Amino acid sequence: MRNETESFGQSAPLEVKLEWKIKALRGGTTMEFWKINGNGNDFITLDMLAAQKPAHELAELARRLCRRRASVGADGLLIVEPSAGAHFRMRLFNADGSEAEMCGNGARCIARFAYERGVAPAEMTFETLAGVMRARVEGSFAEIDLGEQSFAPDWIDRPLTMDGAAFRSCFLWVGVPHLVLFAPEELSRDDCRRIGRAFRADASLFPQGCNVNFARPVGRGELSAVTYERGVEDLTDSCGTGSVAAALSAGLLFGMDSPIEVHNPGGTNRVAFERLDGTRFRTVLGGDTAVVAKGELGPDA
Numbered sequence: 001m002r003n004e005t006e007s008f009g010q011s012a013p014l015e016v017k018l019e020w021k022i023k024a025l026r027g028g029t030t031m032e033f034w035k036i037n038g039n040g041n042d043f044i045t046l047d048m049l050a051a052q053k054p055a056h057e058l059a060e061l062a063r064r065l066c067r068r069r070a071s072v073g074a075d076g077l078l079i080v081e082p083s084a085g086a087h088f089r090m091r092l093f094n095a096d097g098s099e100a101e102m103c104g105n106g107a108r109c110i111a112r113f114a115y116e117r118g119v120a121p122a123e124m125t126f127e128t129l130a131g132v133m134r135a136r137v138e139g140s141f142a143e144i145d146l147g148e149q150s151f152a153p154d155w156i157d158r159p160l161t162m163d164g165a166a167f168r169s170c171f172l173w174v175g176v177p178h179l180v181l182f183a184p185e186e187l188s189r190d191d192c193r194r195i196g197r198a199f200r201a202d203a204s205l206f207p208q209g210c211n212v213n214f215a216r217p218v219g220r221g222e223l224s225a226v227t228y229e230r231g232v233e234d235l236t237d238s239c240g241t242g243s244v245a246a247a248l249s250a251g252l253l254f255g256m257d258s259p260i261e262v263h264n265p266g267g268t269n270r271v272a273f274e275r276l277d278g279t280r281f282r283t284v285l286g287g288d289t290a291v292v293a294k295g296e297l298g299p300d301a
């Protein structure tokens with residue numbers, strides 16, 4: 001006979017199951033979630049306006065819920081918390097449990113969630129660790145005013161090589177750190193994953209890690225971008241802040257004008273920007289969002 005602990009295997013600890021049962025017996029609500037994606041960058045979204053959890057519990061929840069086969073599966077966990085000065089506060093925990101300062105697609109998804117649930121009006125503000133964002137929702141379209149971004153002068157058009165592959169690169173923060181790489185030829189997804197992982201792990205260049213965007217001009221005002229994401233530690237199907245980083249870098253390196261359509265494998269983000277001076281920009285990120293499920297987390301999620 002299998003013992004009690006073994007039989008639970010990957011499933012929830014006993015106390016979680018009991019807490020669940022008690023809640024259900026009392027007729028209380030279990031945890032409701034929405035699964036939303038922004039051009040294929042997918043998030044489990046929870047409303048924690050009424051009761052907040054400490055960061056270590058949210059990190060653990062993210063690690064559990066984001067497992068692709070054993071649980072709901074996602075690139076990250078988005079949380080709505082109360083805010084004193086804005087309509088709400090957004091928190092994003094990556095699939096590995098790390099908390100990110102900002103997330104462009106996540107911000108677009110949470111804006112839609114907040115609007116449709118009556119937490120905020122269609123034009124709203126919300127707090128993030130990277131400052132207060134302004135957002136606008138219209139149907140499934142959501143856009144975020146990201147405020148100002150600036151490039152460090154020594155990180156504009158810096159040549160970099162990795163395993164014999166040569167790149168023109170730019171590095172900038174769009175709430176989170178991004179290394180944008182332009183290669184003379186298109187790289188395979190395996191190469192992007194391998195090279196992305198190597199740069200992401202290079203603490204001498206990027207002490208806080210980085211997201212790595214492989215960008216290519218593909219037409220007038222159009223880029224393609226493949227992103228290796230910090231915290232997911234793999235390629236994702238789309239990255240909002242990465243789309244911004246790629247577009248601003250293309251503005252500087254190739255003189256591409258605003259707006260730029262950034263084609264990610266999972267869909268297109270539109271980046272509109274205004275150049276304030278040689279290295280500073282103001283940016284708005286827009287694109288589609290998709291609500292693919294509204295449900296209740298089960299005890300083993």
Ligand SMILES: N[C@H](CCC[C@H](N)C(=O)O)C(=O)O
Nearest residue numbers: 100103104105176239240241
């Ligand atoms: N996917 C996100 C970025 C998440 C940030 C995260 N991966 C990190 O830097 O830790 C976006 O749409 O902007």
